[in-house]
Amino acid sequence: MKRGKFISIAGGAILAAGATSYLLSDKQNIVRADIKSTDGNNPALNTALHQDEKEILFLASLAPSGHNTQPWFVQWLEPYHWVIGSDRTKWLPAVDPTQRETILSIGAFLQNLEYAAAAFGYGCKWNLLAKTPQDERVMEVKLTKTLLSQSFDPKKVITSLKYRRTVRSGFLTEVLRSEDIAELSHSDPAWIHYLPAPSPESQWLNAQTILANRLQAYRDPAQRELADWTRFSSRNAAKYRDGLTTASMEIKGIPGWVVRNFYGKDDVMKKDFRERSIELIEQQVSKSAGWILITSQGNSVETLLETGRRMQRLFLKVREKGIAIHPMTQILEEPATQQPLNQAMGISSPIQFILRTGYIKNYPEPVSLRRPIEGFIRNEA
Numbered sequence: 001m002k003r004g005k006f007i008s009i010a011g012g013a014i015l016a017a018g019a020t021s022y023l024l025s026d027k028q029n030i031v032r033a034d035i036k037s038t039d040g041n042n043p044a045l046n047t048a049l050h051q052d053e054k055e056i057l058f059l060a061s062l063a064p065s066g067h068n069t070q071p072w073f074v075q076w077l078e079p080y081h082w083v084i085g086s087d088r089t090k091w092l093p094a095v096d097p098t099q100r101e102t103i104l105s106i107g108a109f110l111q112n113l114e115y116a117a118a119a120f121g122y123g124c125k126w127n128l129l130a131k132t133p134q135d136e137r138v139m140e141v142k143l144t145k146t147l148l149s150q151s152f153d154p155k156k157v158i159t160s161l162k163y164r165r166t167v168r169s170g171f172l173t174e175v176l177r178s179e180d181i182a183e184l185s186h187s188d189p190a191w192i193h194y195l196p197a198p199s200p201e202s203q204w205l206n207a208q209t210i211l212a213n214r215l216q217a218y219r220d221p222a223q224r225e226l227a228d229w230t231r232f233s234s235r236n237a238a239k240y241r242d243g244l245t246t247a248s249m250e251i252k253g254i255p256g257w258v259v260r261n262f263y264g265k266d267d268v269m270k271k272d273f274r275e276r277s278i279e280l281i282e283q284q285v286s287k288s289a290g291w292i293l294i295t296s297q298g299n300s301v302e303t304l305l306e307t308g309r310r311m312q313r314l315f316l317k318v319r320e321k322g323i324a325i326h327p328m329t330q331i332l333e334e335p336a337t338q339q340p341l342n343q344a345m346g347i348s349s350p351i352q353f354i355l356r357t358g359y360i361k362n363y364p365e366p367v368s369l370r371r372p373i374e375g376f377i378r379n380e381a
């Protein structure tokens with residue numbers, strides 16, 4: 001065979017092989033629209049639960065949680081009577097050793113549950129069970145039919161629950177308008193503090209967020225925990241339906257394809273990965289309208305749950321204003337950055353949430369995954 005012809009055949013074969021392996025590869029980010037709220041895997045549960053119970057509980061599960069661990073479970077006692085629990089297999093001991101963030105996330109779940117129940121015409125009667133953040137049974141709730149107030153718009157509420165999401169990129173640097181801040185902090189002005197980007201406090205938070213991320217990126221147990229909750233391939237993401245996916249980390253296009261097909265847990269522990277994640281944080285904090293801090297009265301389970309609810313009430317209001325929220329919690333998780341925080345902010349009450357905020361032009365659809373209801377409801381009385 002002539003040399004030229006061989007080269008062109010070989011080139012074609014290589015290209016063909018490349019195209020085939022691309023076709024067989026993990027080509028697309030899996031997103032929220034790809035999943036259903038139930039997987040039908042527990043027929044007994046599906047028969048026992050009323051349709052509106054299933055819908056309310058799935059809407060509740062759209063709450064945010066650290067690393068998207070979804071640290072809740074629901075014990076179904078009888079129709080419309082449940083215990084909401086803390087699933088210890090979903091705790092994050094390396095970054096949240098006291099389960100502070102777990103309880104805040106469960107608080108957000110309770111807020112979603114209350115709004116979703118109202119949207120279906122139910123009021124909630126709560127009974128706090130947990131005495132410490134480590135207790136498994138957190139809150140008992142009973143739903144009873146109730147009359148909605150005239151101003152309550154169920155459709156709008158369900159839309160806000162379904163479309164809320166964490167946004168990590170595309171922030172504009174224009175500061176938040178005072179009428180927006182007033183509306184966002186309306187019900188809780190004493191506990192919601194906005195620090196505009198040019199303020200010294202905001203600059204301090206930028207620098208300390210980078211430092212805290214550097215400390216955490218080189219703290220092996222924290223980095224390993226992150227690796228354990230990262231779902232690199234679509235197959236794994238679809239299997240677990242929790243954790244951080246390429247879509248939720250906003251890694252799109254070719255970089256997303258590379259991560260889905262060639263990355264694994266061990267890569268997270270490499271220096272290159274750690275350094276690149278710190279660079280990403282530097283880029284993120286360089287663009288924002290500043291920060292929102294959410295404080296609490298104390299650190300009891302009751303106040304942490306209320307603070308998680310407070311954060312979620314705010315989070316559910318921002319989308320319609322074109323405002324993005326990005327919780328960045330590392331300052332609170334690393335003792336070296338947590339310790340000087342209150343003094344630097346001039347705030348005496350405990351700071352529970354540090355949220356980067358900013359206007360964005362095109363609000364993206366929600367992408368983070370959730371377990372089907374069968375994955376978190378236990379139907380033993």
Ligand SMILES: Cc1cc2nc3c(=O)[nH]c(=O)nc-3n(C[C@H](O)[C@H](O)[C@H](O)COP(=O)(O)O)c2cc1C
Pocket residue numbers: 062063064065066067068101102104105108164165166167168243244248326327328329330366367368
């Ligand atoms: C207590 C708490 C802490 C969080 N900390 C961070 C964080 O440090 N960095 C981050 O990018 N997202 C953080 N998040 C956002 C979660 O990663 C996000 O809620 C989860 O992945 C689900 O995505 P969604 O909010 O779009 O539904 C936090 C959320 C909560 C409730």
